[in-house]
Amino acid sequence: MAQNISAAPEQNIPFWRDERVLGVFAQIGFIIVVILGAKLLGTNFASNVNKLGESQFICRDGSFSYRCAYDFMGSEAGFDISDTALDYVNTDSYWYAFYMGLLNSLKVGLLGVILTTFVGLFVGIARLSSNWLVSKIALWYIELMRNTPLLLQLFFIYFGVLLALPLIQDASPVLGLPIFLTNRGLSIPAPKFMSAAAIWVAFLILGIIQFQVTWILLARQEEQTGRATNRWARGLIGFFIIVIAGWFISSSVSDTQGLLTSKASRIRDVGDIEKVMLNRTNLDYLDEIDTLSPEEVDAAALKICVLRDSASEPNLIRQIERIGAPYTVRRFDRPDQVTAAYVEGDCELFAASKAILAAERATLENPSAHLIVPVKESPIVWSVPRYDGTNIFGGSKLLPEFTALLIGLTIFYGATLAEIVRAGILSVSKGQSEAARALGLSESQRLRLVVLPQALKVIIPPLIGIFLSLMKDTSLGLAVGYPDMYQVTFTTMNQSGRAVQGILLLMVVYLTISLIFSIVLNWYNSRNVLVER
Amino acid sequence: MTAITESMTQKLNAAFEGRINWRYFLQDNVTGSWYLAVWVVVLAAATVAYTINQMNVAPLTTIIILILWLVGLGFAIANGLFKKRTAIGSWLKTNLLGSVSNAILSLLLVLILAAAVRGIWSWAVTNATFDPELTKPEFRNPDGATWGVIPGAWELLMVGRLDREALPRVQMALGYIVVLGVISIGANVAGYLKKIRPLRSILLGLWAITPIIVYILLAGVSAEGDFINSKTLLIGEAVVVGLFLLLWWQRTVKFSVVNLVIWAAAWPVAYLIWRAIGKSEMFPPINVATWGGLMLTIIIAVSVIILSFPLGMVLALGRRSEIRGIPGWLLWPVAAILALWGLFVSTPSILGDIRNQADYVLAFWPILILGFAYLLQKMFQGNVVAAASTTFIEVIRGAPLITLLFMAIIMAPFFLSEGATLENVWAVIIGYSLFSSAYMAENIRGGLQALPKGQFEAADSLGLNTFQKMRFIILPQALRIVIPAIVGQFIGSFKSSSLVAIVGLFELLGMVAVIVSNPQWLGLRKELFVFAGVIYFIGSAVMSWYSRRLEAQLGVGER
Amino acid sequence: MTMNVNANEDVIVCKDVHLWYGEFEALRGVSLTVKRGDVIVILGPSGSGKSTFIRSINRLEEHGAGEIVVKGIPLTHDVRDIAEIRREVGMVFQQFNLFPHLTVMENITLAPINVRKWSREKAEETAMKWLTRVGIPEQAHKYPGQLSGGQQQRVAIARTLAMEPEVLLFDEPTSALDPEMVKEVLDVMSDLAKEGYTILAVTHEMGFARGVADRIVFMDYGEILESDHPDEFFDNPKHPRLKLFLSQILHH
DSSP states (O other), rough: OOSSSOOOSOOOOGGBBBBHHHHHHHHHHHHHHHHHHHHHHHHHHHHHHHHTGGGGBTTTTSSSSSGGGGGGGSSBBOOOOOOSSSSOTTTSSSHHHHHHHEEEEEEEHHOOOOOOEEEEHHHHHHTSSSSSHHHHHHHHHHHHHEHHHHHHHHHIIIIIITTTTGGGGGBBBBGGGSSSTTTTTTEEOOEEEEEEEHHHHHHHHHHHHHEEEEEHHHHHHHHHOOOOOOOHHHHHHHHHHHHHHHHHHHHHOOOOEHHHHHHHHGSTTTTHHEEEEEHHHHOOOOGGGGOOHHHHHHHHOOOEETTTOOTHHHHHHHHHHHHHHHHEEEEEEEHHHHHHHEEEEEESSSEEEEHHHHHHHHHHSSSSGGEEOOOOSEEEEEEEOEEEEEEEEEEEEEEEHHHHHHHHHHHHHHHHHHHHHHHHHHSSSSHHHHHOOOTOOOOHHHHIIIIIHHHHHHHHHHHHHHHHHHHGGGHHHHHHHHHHHHHHHHHHHHHHHHHHHHHHHHHHHHHHHHHHHHHHHHHHHHHHHHHOO | OOOHHHHHHHHHHHHHHTTTOOHHHHIIIIEEEEHHHHHHHHHHHHHHHHHHHHHHHOHHHHHHHHHHHHHHHHHHHHHHSOOOOOHHHHHHHHHHHHSHHHHHHHHHHHHHHHHHHHHHIIIIIIIIIIOTOSSSSSGTTTTBBTTTTTHHHHHHHHHHHGGGGGHHHHHHHHHHHHHHHHHHHHHHHHTTTHHHHHHHHHHHHHHHHHHHHHHHHTTOOOOOOOOOOOOHHHHHHHHHHHHHHHHHHSSSSOOOOHHHHHHHHHHHHHHHHHHHHHTTSOOOOOOOOOOOOHHHHHHHHHHHHHHHHHHHHHHHHHHOOOOOOOOHHHHHHHHHHHHHHHHHHHHHHHHTTTOSSHHHHHTTTTHHHHHHHHHHHHTTTTOOOOOHHHHHHHHHSSOOOHHHIIIIIIHHHHOTTTTOOOOHHHHHHHHHHHHHHHHHHHHHHHHHSSSOHHHHHHHHHHOOOOIIIIIIIIIIHHHHHHHHHHHHHHHHHHHGGGGGGGTHHHHOOHHHHHHSSSSGTTTOOHHHHHHHHHHHHHHHHHHHHHHHHHHHHHSSSSO | OOOOOTTTEEEEEEEEEEEETTTTTEEEEEEEETTOOEEEEOOOOOSHHHHHHHHTTTTOOOOSSEEEEEETTOOSSSSHHHHHHHHEEEEOOOOOOOTTTTHHHHHHHHHHTTOOOOOOOHHHHHHHHHHHHOOOGGGGOOOGGGSOHHHHHHHHHOOHHTTSSSSEEEEEETTOHHHHHHHHHHHHHHHHHHTTTTEEEEOOOOHHHHHSSSSEEETTTEEEEEEEHHHHHHSSSSSSHHHHHHHHHHOO
């Protein structure tokens, strides 16, 4: 290339005065210093490791090699994790336990990022409110968060607030909603996904594709005819038609849920329950059940047994409640316990997936006397927490550790983000707004088309930095005992005695996360630079 | 009834005649858009519901607030409609009662605030006990705070488990700093600093040796060892004289006999004073593991900022360095030779002893050398100094602080030479300083980037060498720009020093955990958290206020 | 001041100088010889490479090919020669580039004390001499921020002169000034030209170019297209692009 044409006729410059040679000397000198330093530390490390009896780097076959540093991760973890996203038992490997921890960290981190965005936007806009009180409250919130340590806030939320909540025995719904807040965590209604959900999601994707296609086609049509069409409405109508149709199709197609019941119960279908109940109560209509005394209702109630926290429960209950039949539910941890109760006669119906039921029916004395009734399933059932006086069932349960970490990170980083949002909006000069008004743009157009795009350019780069900090600070879960990646690794290090490997592993994962964030940031910046030109 | 209403309406209409257009008023405040209407309705409903609720809980305050609100509304209306401008009316109208939604929102917020203040007040004051003797669980009021724990555990909160005989030394250190601080601020405010040059030098000198004095007081000097250790003396002397010669060669100090003598004498004199203090046993060593409480918090925060500053500066200059890189024709062959050597020596030995699939990948690690060479050439033009600084900064910034703290405590022993030990406090301070220096480097780099390119060019064209350019032109300006950021970072390390509680040091938050496990103060977490929060809040708020003032001052300064 | 040695000596010799910014060739073979005492004005549209050219003479830009020799010293990768040339060549910038954290006096004495190794007294004495010459001795202890643009540029000239260079490079010294301050700077430049300094100036001041310059050089697209005596240059331009350029700047 052209640059390589050498400069000037080569004079004989003594090498100790040639800036190119001096540069290389400086570089090499620097490398030598670094290598010497590394060598000193490395020698110390090697000798210290030797003193520790080489146990850190022992291989399966008992030999010693640095290559085997991570072999121990394959062995049984032996500790429990209080909250996991996937099934985990303490006989799983350290690797798997670490994976569970990583998922927990990502869970807190991603939820934190979403909530922080909302809190930050809300408080940032409140800070700019024309109402003096609102803006001052936002200011004090921001100042309080920014001037006290995150750890103190976490401790305060965890020890001072969450663990000081009512005991589970005194649980009562919050604001009359099916939400329970006790010192064992927060129970909220949550969707449960049945097997039909997979089919329904396919319809969902189909709907989105349809929306896109409609959008593009209509846009082309608009260009050709020059007339505006309502792209939003037509796209959405198509989307909802597909999604709703998909809901019914997927629930009629999938057939994994069932009820185990004896032939004697005369229930051949979920719809038969109504007849059976009318028979039992001697009523003409189940609506008249109020006329019975509570004792009579209790006596007639269907005795249903389920596995704890299974999706089968809300799915069946929803259908039984539609019929209006009285029922009681007992929950067990393992299928064989349910079967035992079923044999005892404590349960009339055992609701679970057909696969489990078939296996359990095979264990019964006379399998042919029992049958498995199919239960219609919805793709998603809404599981609502219920309180029975001693315990809370159903819904989704957030541990106090998780809740404390999530709330702590959210309110702390929400305050930081609020300042950035405020600065971003203020950074758009008044002239821009005036120009927009002068052009006759409406207030919402002004915000949407002029102010926001410019403010976002200022907001997004520090925003990505905040998200990265939040991700890193999920490691504070250790302080409140939430089993995030950090805590799991820490337990691993304590149990196996392999501190160096554990720390290195953590570093690698955190650096990967931060690398991803910087790639996103660079991508955003470079794209923005192009747009500005 | 109807007649009365009608006459009222008429009277109202007459009063507002020509002053208000109800249609515009409604459009502006309620019906302007559907979301405004929904907002006003929801807000109104919530406010009414909450007001009724508060009427039952605290009728008196609620009624007072309602009356005040109505009076304020009257003022605002008077201000807006009847041109009766009062200061309070104008203020209320612009800030609290400007529109229907704002007026309702203000009422709701005042009610909520009143309820919150009432709750806090009853916990913190009305139902609280203040006697340090009455902190045991059986004397407590469950609905109120037990503030007695704070005076009761005062010394623990302040200095942790430090030997109480060493308290006077802590007080001396504190006294020294306070006196010096008061003198400095006083002299600055009175304007003596600019008038009397020597005073400024003396104060600067005293500040410069403060860390050493505080170290002597709080950690002490050991009496062990010889009075004169010729090896230490000679090595130190060589370093000092070498530094002098380097600076002289780079023309940043002048060479003269007097200068040389001062430099050469500095080390032996300092060393002898040090040994003399040790031998006199005036300040025998204190076990630093007993440091704790607020004292430890401050020690960590200050040491970290002092240590991370020079390191951060070196890293920033390294990252921005424009030393010529290793040229491609030199880099590639070297990388290729190293990679080949690895492939021929290391790879076969690993492949010969395969245990799992991962080993197949692992065996070809020498290819990574080429990858590094490519990155070095592509991103840094072969500049190893910049590459190393950048890597260090980015790696440290990518990891959470507690990783570094654990690393310092767990891994430091692995890297020490035989027989050497390192107290956890020092390990944590070193790890924390490394962490902080990466952020410091980025701050300083920001300052360097903020300098116009012309400053570098002017210095070059005047013939200043790199050292002189940095010393006289670039750093003085860059550092001035980054002072607010550095104060901000100091606040950060003051707050984040609480993390050392996780690794088992008993700074302020760590002490809280210790105190609440004491039967006398069992479970009094909230009170102590509030106390710690107040300390952190005051410390940080004062410093950030100062930093903002500084920023404003520098902004209008000499530029 | 008299420059009596070898009045006809070549002070700056540039032969076929090329300079690239990445793929972009900013200078495409510039050759120019400057004799002692010459005053040369470089004209050209923006982006023509004229600033790049004079900046490459004291190594603020590194030329990729060709030869630059200043006072017999070739400008190469030799660090000693670069330092030597920078001592002999002074430069005045468009944006003044005074050091804002130093007083006017400190600005001027910094380089003589640290580079020339003068004593503080001698440096300050010289500084006062030059400040008097540029007409602002009373401003010596102010900070640059307290001066007007024209005064700042005169301080920058004094700072350059205090190093006693033989060659002065002016890079659009009046472009950043308010119109009423241009004259005070041009007056100083004219005086320096009369005193026999070798001057290379990039400027748009046609009056200065016509009245003071010994030679005017026209550059465009990184090349010297025409080089002539001022009268000939303005009255009888030959190159079509120079004609176009002159018509654009003169007929307003």
